[in-house]
Amino acid sequence: MIKVVIASQNPVKIECTTKAFSQVFKNEQFAFSGVNVPSDVSEQPMSDKETLEGARNRAKNAQAIDSTADYWIGIEGGIAETEEGKMHAFAWISVMSKHQQGEARTATFTLPPKIASLIHQGIELGVADDMVFKRSNSKQSNGAVGILTHDLIDRAEYYRPAIVLALIPFINPELY
Template sequence: MINVVIASQNPVKIKCTEKAFSEVFKEKVFVFNGINVPSNVADQPMSDPETLLGARNRAKNAESAKPNADYWVGIEGGIAETEEGEMIAFAWISIISKHQKGEARTATFALPPKITELIHQGIELGVADDMVFKRSNSKQSNGAVGILTHDLIDRAEYYRPAIVLALIPFINPELY
């Protein structure tokens, strides 16, 4: 059994990690565990570097909390403002093992002006989504990406390709 620790207890992050690892390593048997660990960045990271740091910190903090696992996965959602003043959302994935690391970023998408306005007021994206779209705890279900795409891409499916991409060094260890 290969033990994978996800640095979150959010069911969306656990589900997408399970799916990605099972697709990449078809012949392997995994046990997945989610734990709460800090990102050591703001609750709402506001830049690409801060979001990447949050994912890295989550993976490292998961490793410190559960040192006997085989993989530790940090997933951190963030936002950034473009030069045109538009706000975009994305996430970073950081996966570490005892001998390897891999990182990848999701695709980006633009946030609506009403959400951007709330974020400028210091409100976290998930809370802003719930306020604008009259939802409750959307970040543990379809998230902003699911709401805005009318569930063509839900939050778990949004993260999954980036997790697969972050696993490239583990799939091809001889190249890394």
């Protein structure tokens, strides 16, 4: 049994990790668990660099809580502003084992000006989504990407391909 610790107890992050690992390692049996750990970055990371650092920190902090696992996964959502003043949302994934690390970034999408304005006021993206769309705790369901795509892509499906990409060094160890 391969033990995977996700650096979150958010059901969306556990679901996408479960799906990605099951697709990549079809013949393996897994035990997945989530732990709450800090990212050691801002509540709402505002750059590519800070978001990647948050994902790495989450994976390392999960390892510090449970060093018996085979894999530790950090998922961190972030924001970056373009030169044109648009606000893009994305996430970084960091996958660690005792001997390897893989990372990948999700696709990027542009946030509506109303949400961007709230984020400029210091409000985290998930809370801003809830305020604008009159929802509650959307980051534990379809998230901004699900709301904005009318659920063509929900948050779990948004993260899953990036987790698969972060696993490339693990499925091609002879190349890394």
